[in-house]
Amino acid sequence: MDCITLREERRIEEAPAAYKPIQPVIDAQVAAEMVSVVAHLRPVLTFKA
Structure with missing residues (x-):
């Protein structure tokens, strides 16, 4: 799965665990x-804005 974000720190906020x-x-x-x-x-x- 791909994650597209306008702010890179948003990617870290998502914790699959x-x-x-x-x-x-x-x-x-x-x-x-x-x-x-x-x-x-x-x-x-x-997508995370």
């Missing part, structure tokens, strides 16, 4: 019949 993997969350919701998966998405670009 701060995010949990989404798949276990989705799996739990599907197992509880709260949601159904209709699409799989992946990030292509991040």
Whole structure:
């Protein structure tokens, strides 16, 4: 994934370790019949102003 920013220090602010993997969350919701998966998405670009 690419990150485009107008200010280079913005790139440092983004900490990937701060995010949990989404798949276990989705799996739990599907197992509880709260949601159904209709699409799989992946990030292509991040823009930070």
